[in-house]
Amino acid sequence: MTGQQRIVVLGAGYAGLSAARRLARTSRDATITVVDSRTEFVERVRLHQQAAGQSIRRWELRELLERKGIEFVRAHVSDLDPAAKRVRLDGERSIAYDTLVYALGSAADRGVPGVAEYARSVATPGDVHALPAGPVVVVGAGSTGIELAAELAESQPDSHVTLLGAQEPGAWLSARAVAHIDASLTRLGVTIRSDAKVVEVLPAGVRLADDTVVPADTVVWTAGFTVPDLARRAGLDVDAHGRIRTDATLRSVSHPDIYAAGDAALVAGPGERPLRMACATALPTGGYVARAIVARARATEPEPLRFRYHLQCISLGRRDAVIQFLEADDTPAERVIRGRAGALVKEMIVRGAGMALGLR
Numbered sequence: 206m207t208g209q210q211r212i213v214v215l216g217a218g219y220a221g222l223s224a225a226r227r228l229a230r231t232s233r234d235a236t237i238t239v240v241d242s243r244t245e246f247v248e249r250v251r252l253h254q255q256a257a258g259q260s261i262r263r264w265e266l267r268e269l270l271e272r273k274g275i276e277f278v279r280a281h282v283s284d285l286d287p288a289a290k291r292v293r294l295d296g297e298r299s300i301a302y303d304t305l306v307y308a309l310g311s312a313a314d315r316g317v318p319g320v321a322e323y324a325r326s327v328a329t330p331g332d333v334h335a336l337p338a339g340p341v342v343v344v345g346a347g348s349t350g351i352e353l354a355a356e357l358a359e360s361q362p363d364s365h366v367t368l369l370g371a372q373e374p375g376a377w378l379s380a381r382a383v384a385h386i387d388a389s390l391t392r393l394g395v396t397i398r399s400d401a402k403v404v405e406v407l408p409a410g411v412r413l414a415d416d417t418v419v420p421a422d423t424v425v426w427t428a429g430f431t432v433p434d435l436a437r438r439a440g441l442d443v444d445a446h447g448r449i450r451t452d453a454t455l456r457s458v459s460h461p462d463i464y465a466a467g468d469a470a471l472v473a474g475p476g477e478r479p480l481r482m483a484c485a486t487a488l489p490t491g492g493y494v495a496r497a498i499v500a501r502a503r504a505t506e507p508e509p510l511r512f513r514y515h516l517q518c519i520s521l522g523r524r525d526a527v528i529q530f531l532e533a534d535d536t537p538a539e540r541v542i543r544g545r546a547g548a549l550v551k552e553m554i555v556r557g558a559g560m561a562l563g564l565r
C-alpha cells in the first residue's frame with residue numbers, strides 16, 4: 206500500500222469507539238474515519254435507567270472524536286461493497302477504505318408476532334421513551350429484563366411490574382446470585398413468572414405458549430437482540446444471526462481487510478464458545494482489533510486475541526445489584542457481591558467503561 210492507510214470504523218458504540226481511539230493513538234500513516242447514524246454517544250448500558258424516567262448523560266460524537274484527530278461522519282451505512290472496498294452512506298454517496306472495522310452493534314429482535322407493532326424496547330437509544338404509569342409487563346428474564354424490571358419497580362412503585370421469562374431470572378448464574386435477584390425483585394414488588402414463553406404481543410397484553418393472555422397497559426420486549434444485516438447482504442461469511450465470522454485476530458474469515466468487534470462479530474472465546482454480546486466484550490474486542498491492524502501495518506503478525514471473563518454485573522435498582530464472579534469461560538464462580546456494595550461496584554465499572562472511551 207502507498208500513502209496513508211484509510212481505516213474506516215462503522216459504528217461509534219463501545220467497540221467502534223474503543224477501536225478508533227486506540228488506532229488514533231498508535232497508528233502511523235493512517236486516516237481514521239468513524240461513521241455512525243447518531244450524533245451523540247449514549248451509554249447503552251444505562252438505557253433501562255432512562256426508561257424508568259432518569260436522565261442520562263450524552264456526549265457529542267463529533268467533539269469526542271475530532272479532539273483525538275479522528276474524522277466523524279454522521280450517516281446511515283446503507284450498503285457495503287467489499288469488492289470495491291467502499292461503504293455506501295444514506296443510499297447516495299460512498300467512501301473508500303483500505304481497512305474496515307465493522308462494529309455496528311445490535312438492536313431488539315422484533316421477530317415474534319406483535320413485537321414490532323405493540324411492544325416497547327430499551328435496546329437502543331432511539332427505542333427508549335419514558336414509560337407511562339400503569340401495569341408493565343417486561344418480557345425476558347435475561348440481564349436486561351431483570352435490570353429494567355427492578356429499575357421500573359423502584360422508581361415507579363405504583364406501576365405494577367411483571368417479569369415474564371421461560372426460566373428463572375438469572376438462571377445462568379450461581380445459586381446465591383439467583384436467590385438474591387429473586388429476593389430483590391420480590392422486595393421491589395415485581396411479580397415473577399418463570400414458566401411464561403411469550404408467543405405474541407397483543408395491543409393490551411401478551412399471549413403465552415399455553416394460549417393464556419397476560420394483560421398489560423405497556424409491554425417491554427427484552428427477549429433477544431439482533432444484528433444489522435449489512436454484512437450478510439454484502440456477501441461476508443456470517444452466522445445464522447448475521448454476525449461476521451472472524452479468525453483468531455478478529456478478521457472476517459471471508460474478507461481479510463474487514464475486522465469485526467462487539468455485538469456484530471462472532472468471536473471465539475475461551476473453550477471456543479462465542480463471546481456473549483456485552484459491553485464487557487465490546488470494549489476489549491474493539492481495542493484488540495486496533496492492535497491487530499497496527500501490527501499488520503508494521504508487517505508483524507498480531508498475537509491472537511486472549512480474552513477471559515471476570516464479572517457479570519446486574520443492577521437491581523439504584524441501591525442494589527449482584528456482581529457475579531466468573532471463571533475464564535463465563536461459568537459462574539461461587540463468589541458474589543450483593544446489595545449496596547454491589548451497586549457501587551457496578552456504578553464504578555460503568556463509569557470506568559466510559560472513561561476508557563474518554564467520556565468525562
Ligand SMILES: Cc1cc2nc3c(=O)[nH]c(=O)nc-3n(C[C@H](O)[C@H](O)[C@H](O)COP(=O)(O)OP(=O)(O)OC[C@H]3O[C@@H](n4cnc5c(N)ncnc54)[C@H](O)[C@@H]3O)c2cc1C
Nearest residue numbers: 216218219220242250282309310311467468483484485487
Ligand atoms: C438496557 C441495557 C443494559 C445493558 N447492560 C449491560 C451491562 O451491564 N454490561 C454489559 O457488559 N453489557 C450490557 N448491555 C449490552 C451492551 O450495551 C452491548 O453489548 C454493547 O453496547 C455492544 O457494543 P457495540 O459497540 O458492539 O454496539 P452498540 O453499542 O450497539 O453500538 C453500535 C453503533 O453502531 C451504530 N449503527 C448501527 N447500525 C448502523 C448503520 N447502519 N449506520 C450507521 N451507524 C449504525 C449505532 O448507532 C451505534 O452507535 C446492556 C444493553 C442494554 C440494552
